[in-house]
Amino acid sequence: MGRILLAAFAVILILLLAMYAPTTTSPTSGTSHEIHPTPVEDKASLRTLQARYKTLSKQLAQLTPNQPYILVDTARNRLYVKRQDEIVLDAIASTGSGTILDKPGEGNNQWVFDTPRGEFLVKSKLTNPTWIKPDWAFVEEGLAVPQNAVDRAEQGVLGDYALGFGKGYFIHGTLYTRLLGKNVTHGCIRLNDNDLKGVYKLARVGTPIMIF
């Protein structure tokens, strides 16, 4: 009887150990809990994976824009126009200053003068653009915000061209060429006249703009 009990206890103990044994995973491969395939299976799965890798690589390459795209590096204040891996245009730019300005009468609300990061599209192409000064331009100067839209218009400050990429952000020219290469803008991207003309010629409405 004692032997039977002992045997039953041993069986239960083995079962419990099997149920609660920790599964070990290797920090390197992460596959140590898998059954190792035989060499034949290994070769077959290697071929399948090689084909899958090629297909996925192709699919990823197909997402790359076929047309030229604009690349903006806000850390180093550079703008490039690229076609695949080729740099078609390389320009010194000015991007957002990162400073803040309180919105009057709106408590803790603030304007943050960053150049937005991410992917955008050229939405408009303008020649001889007029700057319609936003509220912050007046607040910053300590002036009252005009009620009349005509009082907001200012000619000749954005250069010969402007490329809009949404929410009031533009790639445009500047009167302050000595500040190119620095983070000084309210979020727009400034270029000198020659580079601006080059970008204007190369870009179309719909050209991707990648900003990081």
Place this chain on the structure above:
Amino acid sequence: MNFCAILLLLALATPGWGKEPEAFPDLNPNNLYELKEATRVLEEELKLAARPQTYLLIDLSASAILIKGRGIGLHQIPIATWSSGPQEALKGVHRLMARPPVVRRKIEPGAAVEQEPISVADMPTDYVLTFTPPLSLTVVPSVANDGLFRSAVLLGKVGWHNMQDWVAQFFADQPVEPSSSLRLTLTADHAQSLAWSLVDGMAVVIRRSSDK
């Protein structure tokens, strides 16, 4: 015959004709683990590259961080050294909860003196980034000017994160997955450059290495 010769000439003259796109040039196509990992990363990356956004690829195999958009490497930051917890946990897409904080200068309306803009030099060189699903990414500079103090501060930050994890697990009704961790050593410039380029909610995918 002539037609075939023209076709052959065209094929030879066209740059990149028949060149297969390769997502990871350093990949050993005969290594089953590397192939599995590369295809997993590509599957994740395809989803990210299909949308208009920038994302991070931390390539531990190639010791590089890539800022990418549409599958294109926009900027590359070399990793000096790295270490991690169990790599098994470094799978999937993680989203950045918040970029490292930076002290922004406030513009005083009507002030004669212009506020100094923030630049990449204002960004921190050592910081801890938290992601969801849980991932803790610690960035440390490879050359620390005031080594002991920095190490102590960083140790405190990492300790604080670990304690938060522990408290969350202790009080949770259901078991909480322990957060996976990765520690990257970058040069001070590269650490600042990475901090600058990060955006709240930015996606990160990690290509794990078989080296460690």
